[in-house]
Amino acid sequence: MSEAMRPSDPLAVGGFRLLRRLGAGGMGVVYLGRSEAGALAAVKVIRAESAADEEFRVRFAREAELAGRVESPWVVRVLGADATAPEPWLATAFVAGPSLGEAVGEHGPLPPSAVRVLGTLLAEALGAVHDAGLVHRDVKPGNVLLAVNGPRLIDFGIARAADDTALTASGLVIGTPGFLAPEQARGEQAGPASDVFALGCVLAYAATGRTPFGSGTPDALLYRTVHDEPDLDGVSGELRAVLDACLAKDPRARPAPEELRARLAEDAPAAPSAWLPDPVARTVAERSAESLALPDIEPTVVDEPGDASRPRKRLTSRRRLLVAGGAVLLAGGASGAALWAAGRDTDHTGGEAKSAAEPTYVLGVQVTRTGPDANLGKACERAAQLAVAEHNAAAGSAFTVRTRVRDDDGTVDGATSVAHEFAADRDVFAVFGPTGEVSMRAASRVYAAANLTNVSSTTGQSDFFVSSPTVTFQTGAPHEAGGTAIALSALASGQVGRAGVVIDRAGGSIMHDQGNVVVTSWRQTLGAEVLPRVVAEDTDDGPAAVRELLSRGVQDFVYLAPLEATVRAAGQLARAGFTGPRWMSHLLYGSDFPRLAGAAGEGWYVVTPAVDPAVLRTKEATRFTAAWRARYGSTPEPYATEAYDSVRMVLREFARTVPSGGGRPARPALAARLQKATYHGVARTYAFSEYHQYAVTAQNMGSETYVHQVRGGRFRQVGPILPSQGNQ
Structure with missing residues (x-):
């Protein structure tokens, strides 16, 4: 969403008349501009204090130069730049559509046919990038804009020449975790095959609505990228085979962009945006129509000096603009009213x-x-x-x-x-x-x-x-902190023993991330033996995992799974006569677990920052x-x-x-x-x-995170993890 210009904003930059603010960050501002010929542009202007570093100017000049090398209809075009200006600027063609991330976030996954077309055109874009001797290094949904006539790859802020290592420190991870190739995650040099891996992640996201290596902290994402297989459930046929190839751990096994384009190629759509689902196509069309309705310049809004409470006045009386859409380095978003169904308001x-x-x-x-x-x-x-x-x-x-x-x-x-x-x-x-x-x-x-x-x-x-x-x-609290809380509560209560940890992937990335923290904390911080087991999605392997861990003589049990699976595990442990400490995911606090598990649920713990103030x-x-x-x-x-x-x-x-x-x-x-x-x-x-x-923090983890135990058919608060610090 755009904003009105401010009194401190320049009227023009490098021959572009500035119309609206598209967004701002710590380094500068991106404006909607219009050239003397009437072409719309996204103009990125760097603040003078940010540009005071000469090395920064060198990098900024490289961004403009590298982006200008690429010739492809599917790569956003550079219209002008000046890295030597008091406030350096870079202008690119304005793309009046949402980012891929925004489109999938609002409308859900794209159908397979749309994913194939998207992949075909982006593979062509990458081919042009690589033909120019560059590696993009940050291909992700936010850097793919959907225009009426196809997608655009944007943002060459961290791109580099394929043989250039001067600006890359050894072991430094540059890019976006979750869309980095394994070699990038390890801090190694990125090459053209790294961009192909990232494109595979982008297409998997477009097809499923989720990132192929889950979510969580950057460290967790990088670890799974290197060691885990991608989550491509729901993708089948040739598209699945193509994504498997793109996401190969070995860069040499990945297809080149031209091969990828050939494998994904679809017939050209009958209309410019016919390849998109109707809701997404409507969003793209609306954004494009809005961006063309620019007869006047939005007046600057100023405050009356000395009185912040007085109504703001406009310098001129002109027609208001509403420019919505994606722009270079920004994820755009519409904000039109959507009336909710009657009876729900x-x-x-x-x-x-x-x-x-x-x-x-x-x-x-x-x-x-x-x-x-x-x-x-x-x-x-x-x-x-x-x-x-x-x-x-x-x-x-x-x-x-x-x-x-x-x-x-x-x-x-x-x-x-x-x-x-x-x-x-x-x-x-x-x-x-x-x-x-x-x-x-x-x-x-x-x-x-x-x-x-x-x-x-x-x-x-x-x-x-x-x-x-x-x-x-x-x-x-972050979900990962729930894993630390379980380990700390075991330590504080003197219940650290040989632990069996079951991580049920049916609960999504939350259970997996929390489970990783439990296992690491138990082993490295508590110094105790831990036996982790993972239950794959769409399987019924939970009971087998419980039986196997019981046969190994575990003394503690941590079962991280959705409600029904945890209830079933409680029954299985009760029938086996297991009476040691048992922990469930913090997400089940306040759930129907006590009622559904019955007597088998008695004694189970849940540790969460959620408090029962009545006690x-x-x-x-x-x-x-x-x-x-x-x-x-x-x-x-x-x-x-x-x-x-x-x-x-x-x-x-x-x-x-x-x-x-x-x-x-x-x-x-x-x-x-x-x-x-x-x-x-x-x-x-x-x-x-x-x-x-x-x-x-260590303080609030101990004193403001609470242990609850199932007693008498309900969750009852035992106290904070460290009672001596609590507010009981």
């Missing part, structure tokens, strides 16, 4: 405004009300309502907040629709949610494009920062529990406390961005405050890491 005032003049703002609440995430959605929705009601009732509050609750069905389409609605409404200052990982992956892209802050207390994937690096925050004796926990009971007639349910804290933190930081006397704050201001915020909640202190996740 819920708006609450949370208390009346104290006066007619008091401003009112809207907090969007995105939850899933059905399926396995329904309980999470209910707890989060209730927590948001309580936090907002308390804000509105507090003496001295300068504004009123309304909540607008939307159910996203836990699907990509549902989450995208809800996110578009919230993004299009300028009264919405932030969004609490989504509550599920699938919804988060789709919605965060939309919020990123709209600069709309969203905070989730129930997700924990580590890679949302890639697609939403400025406005998406997670107050739930704490602190003043704040007692107050919160009483307020919840008064409003809802029960004690707070699992995950309610973290949701309540998250909304309270958002409201506190938002209040500090509201101009005195009212007015609409700039959307990015809230995210900027949250990134630096520290908030003391009911049972823990919240601060964010550089990736906008809850910052896990």
Whole structure:
């Protein structure tokens, strides 16, 4: 999504009249520009302070020179550059379509025929790159834009000549984990075959909607790239054979781009965008139409000097522009309104405004009300309502907040629709949610494009920062931390023994990443023997893994799997008479495990930052529990406390961005405050890491992560991992 020009922005650069801001980062700004001939361009301008380093200017000049070498209709064209200017700039043809990552995130995987066409054209693009003597080194979904007449490969920021090692340090991993070849993951020199491997990852992502080596921390992705086979489930036939070849661990076994193009070649589509599914084609067409509707220049927006509360004035009265779309180095995003189905919308005032003049703002609440995430959605929705009601009732509050609750069905389409609605409404200052990982992956892209802050207390994937690096925050601990928590709780309780660890891949990359941490921590930190076993997806190997580990005389058991598989394992262990310590995934806290497992579930542990405030004796926990009971007639349910804290933190930081006397704050201001915020909640202190996740430390891992055990048919909180540091 584009933004209005600011007073400090230049009017023109290198013969390009600048129209709008397409995005900004630490190094500079990308503008939508128009040449004297009327051609649209994405103009990247580097800030003077960033360009003060002469070595940086050398690299920037190389980027422009290298990109300019390539001649292909499927590689974005360089229109001009000047690395010697006080503020260096690079202009490329503007592509008015979404990135591949955005298209798949919003609309789901592409059909096999579309993947084959995409692969054919991108293979041709890589052939041109390699013919120019270059290696791209960062082929990924965000660097593939979908235009009306086909895809474009962009971003030569880290490309280099095939025989150039001068700017590459030995052992340095450069590129995007998850789309790097094994040789790059090992820090070795990248060659043309490395780009083919990356293209295979991109096509696998387009075909399945997931990266072939899962998600998680960069180290985990690099390890799996080198040692694991790619996840290509759902891909079959010749396309599967082609992807297998591209993803060969040995670079010599991968096809050259020309061979790859021949194997993937499809008949040319009847229409320029007929190869794309209808929803994606419509998005591309809409973006293209919008980019052509540029009769005037958007006026610069200025604030009246000395009074931030006064309405902003425009220098000229001109027709407004809305330019949506991808651009070089940016993942674009539409923000058109998408009205939700009748009966699913819920708006609450949370208390009346104290006066007619008091401003009112809207907090969007995105939850899933059905399926396995329904309980999470209910707890989060209730927590948001309580936090907002308390804000509105507090003496001295300068504004009123309304909540607008939307159910996203836990699907990509549902989450995208809800996110578009919230993004299009300028009264919405932030969004609490989504509550599920699938919804988060789709919605965060939309919020990123709209600069709309969203905070989730129930997700924990580590890679949302890639697609939403400025406005998406997670107050739930990273999933990988759950593995460390299990090992630490075993150590603290004196229950470290020979452990059997079962990792069921049916639970997705979360179980695998958490399991890797458990195994490593048990072996290297606790110094104890561990026997890991992996259950492949779509198999029934779980019981066999349990039998085999029991036969090896394990004393501890960690079973990381979805609910039904864990319940079955509990029954199997109970029938075998196993009474040693047993841990499940933190994702099952608050689930139906106690009821479904029955007597076999008694004694199982789950370790999670989620707290039961009703058993704490602190003043704040007692107050919160009483307020919840008064409003809802029960004690707070699992995950309610973290949701309540998250909304309270958002409201506190938002209040500090509201101009005195009212007015609409700039959307990015809230995210900027949250990134630096520290908030003391009911049972823990919240601060964010550089990736906008809850910052896990040795202190809060011990004192603010809680051990729960199944007793009497329900989860009961035993205490923090390290009771002596706890707030019981």
